[in-house]
Amino acid sequence: MQNEILRYMGHSGEASIQLEKMISSCLEKLAAVSEPRHVMRQFPCFVSENNVTIDTFNIKSKSLTACLRDCTYVYLLAATLGADVDRLISQRSMADSAEALCLQACASAQIENYCNSVEQELSDNVYQDGLYLRSRYSPGYGDFNITCQTNVLSILNAHKLIGVTETKSHILTPLKSITAVIGVSSQVFHAEETVCMQEHKCKICDKMDCNFREKGFSK
Numbered sequence: 234m235q236n237e238i239l240r241y242m243g244h245s246g247e248a249s250i251q252l253e254k255m256i257s258s259c260l261e262k263l264a265a266v267s268e269p270r271h272v273m274r275q276f277p278c279f280v281s282e283n284n285v286t287i288d289t290f291n292i293k294s295k296s297l298t299a300c301l302r303d304c305t306y307v308y309l310l311a312a313t314l315g316a317d318v319d320r321l322i323s324q325r326s327m328a329d330s331a332e333a334l335c336l337q338a339c340a341s342a343q344i345e346n347y348c349n350s351v352e353q354e355l356s357d358n359v360y361q362d363g364l365y366l367r368s369r370y371s372p373g374y375g376d377f378n379i380t381c382q383t384n385v386l387s388i389l390n391a392h393k394l395i396g397v398t399e400t401k402s403h404i405l406t407p408l409k410s411i412t413a414v415i416g417v418s419s420q421v422f423h424a425e426e427t428v429c430m431q432e433h434k435c436k437i438c439d440k441m442d443c444n445f446r447e448k449g450f451s452k
Contacts, residue, residue, distance in 0.1 A: 234342050241338035255332060259339045263314075266321050267340070267409075269347045270395040271312035273355070274388070278307045278416070287414070290384045296375025297414065300367055304416035308355065310369060311391040313410035314344050322408075340409045348411055359417055367416035372403070379403045385412040 238256055239248055248256070279286040280302060283295045287307055301307065318340050326333035348369065356366045373379040382403045389412075391397040397410045405412065 234346060237342040237345065238335075238338045241341045242334060252335075255335050256339060259332065259335045260343075262321060263318060263336065263339055263343060266315070266317040267343065268315035268317065269312070269344070270315065271310060271347075271351055272389050272391055272394045273308050273310045273351070275306055275308050276388075278304055280304060288388060290381075290388065292377065292381060294375065294377045297370055297377045300370045301414070301416040303418045303420040304367065305419075306417050308415040308417070309385055309389055310348070310351065310413045310415060311386060311389050311395060311397050311410070312344065312348050312351065312412075313395055313397050313405075313407050314340060314347070315409075316396065316407045318409050319407045344409045344411055348413070352415060355415065364417050364419055365421050367418065369413035369415045371411060371413045382412055385414075 235248065235253070235256060239245075244252070276288045278301060280298055283293060283298050285292045285294065285297050285301055287309065322333055322336045322340065325336055352366065352369055359366060370377060372381040372385065380403050382399050382405065386392065386397060386399060391412075396407070397412075398406050400406060
């Protein structure tokens with residue numbers, strides 16, 4: 234996970250011994266306060282040209298359509314590390330800005346890893362039925378409008394079940410939270426993949442200037 238943390242910090246090259254110690258310390262502090270939780274539900278989906286309908290929720294998005302091609306149903310996911318992580322980062326930002334930055338990066342990597350584990354378990358389950366997952370795709374990626382957070386949170390009853398809400402500008406709170414759509418299909422994208430093929434979100438996202446765009450997906 235260290236490489237992911239360094240990427241979130243905007244750090245290139247190898248980490249110094251001092252930075253490695255800071256990362257280790259931050260991960261320990263996060264472990265003491267984080268409470269990873271999620272809610273996930275399955276819905277049928279209907280995909281047409283640049284349009285996706287999930288439940289009664291209609292989304293116009295070229296990138297989401299590409300992600301969900303050949304999918305007949307999806308899972309909506311909301312996940313969070315909990316409000317105590319936000320409080321820890323806020324407290325440390327007043328005392329040590331470098332440590333606060335490191336905590337931010339560690340928490341971002343942690344919520345991603347948590348969602349990865351949820352996604353992997355789901356992948357294993359659907360694979361037993363001869364089905365395959367697409368990589369999760371979140372509001373704010375590509376032209377999947379961030380305002381769609383509202384619908385996802387409402388459909389999942391995320392506020393009541395895991396305490397996740399949003400601001401007027403559709404930023405999730407607690408901050409280290411994620412919402413996403415995960416497609417399920419009977420089709421594998423590439424024959425060389427023997428397990429669940431996941432179409433990487435960076436491959437189908439058009440935001441080329443994203444600071445977190447992974448290498449190898451430059452289009």
